[in-house]
Amino acid sequence: xxxxxxxxxxxxxxxxxxxxxxxxxxxxxxxxxxxxxxxxxxxxxxxxxxxxxxxxxxxxxxxxxxxxxxxxxxxxxxxxxxxxxxxxxxxxxxxxxxxxxxxxxxxxxxxxxxxxxxxxxxxxxxxxxxxxxxxxxxxxxxxxxxxxxxxxxxxxxxxxxxxxxxxxxxxxxxxxxxxxxxx
Numbered sequence: 677x678x679x680x681x682x683x684x685x686x687x688x689x690x691x692x693x694x695x696x697x698x699x700x701x702x703x704x705x706x707x708x709x710x711x712x713x714x715x716x717x718x719x720x721x722x723x724x725x726x727x728x729x730x731x732x733x734x735x736x737x738x739x740x741x742x743x744x745x746x747x748x749x750x751x752x753x754x755x756x757x758x759x760x761x762x763x764x765x766x767x768x769x770x771x772x773x774x775x776x777x778x779x780x781x782x783x784x785x786x787x788x789x790x791x792x793x794x795x796x797x798x799x800x801x802x803x804x805x806x807x808x809x810x811x812x813x814x815x816x817x818x819x820x821x822x823x824x825x826x827x828x829x830x831x832x833x834x835x836x837x838x839x840x841x842x843x844x845x846x847x848x849x850x851x852x853x854x855x856x857x858x859x
Contacts, residue, residue: 716761717769720825720848725768725858728850729754732770735826736845740776742798743787743841747778756858759849768858770847781838788815788832799823 720728732754740749751774759767778784792805795817804818808831815832825848833840852858 716849717759717846718825718848720769720850722853723850724853724856725756725770725850728768728770728847729756729772731824732772732826732845732847735821735824735828736772736774736843738798739828739830739843739845742791742794743776745776745778745783745787747776747783749774749776751775762849765852765857767849767851769849772843772845774843776841776843777838784832784834784839784841787841788817788830791830792817795819800828 723731736751736754751772754770754772756768756770758764759769788805792802795802800819800821802817802819804816806816807813808816812833812835814834817830818827819830820827827846829844831842831844833842850858
């Protein structure tokens with residue numbers, strides 16, 4: 677597979693959103709090292725929003741390739757949101773939410789277990805692997821990548837017709853370069 681690329685995206689421009697503040701903090705706070713303080717997401721470095729969303733797109737593409745399945749991925753492209761507890765003009769985090777529908781529903785059988793086993797060989801530490809709290813008890817995998825300063829939450833919507841995987845990739849907290857604003 678060629679991964680997720682901008683040519684398959686509906687909207688590749690980074691966008692700012694107010695969604696997911698606590699979700700992003702929870703996800704990136706699971707174990708990535710390097711946080712400047714222990715209460716928030718780890719520090720991901722100094723970057724422009726454009727470079728940071730490109731990095732998040734790259735992380736999503738690597739996860740797509742790791743699945744090794746044929747199907748359709750849909751997403752609006754990476755976005756930018758405030759970094760919880762930080763000055764929103766100087767700090768931001770990026771996210772990329774997308775859904776994968778396989779060419780054949782049976783292709784998802786065992787994929788979560790396979791990802792749980794294979795992700796550590798690609799720099800990811802699995803920090804959660806359990807059913808979510810929904811009525812359907814969807815199997816959810818949460819993993820951190822310290823080197824990339826990203827986390828992912830993958831949810832298997834097995835009872836959907838057709839079954840799907842939902843990916844939510846989120847970065848640590850970036851600081852904009854001196855003289856720039858994160859918005």
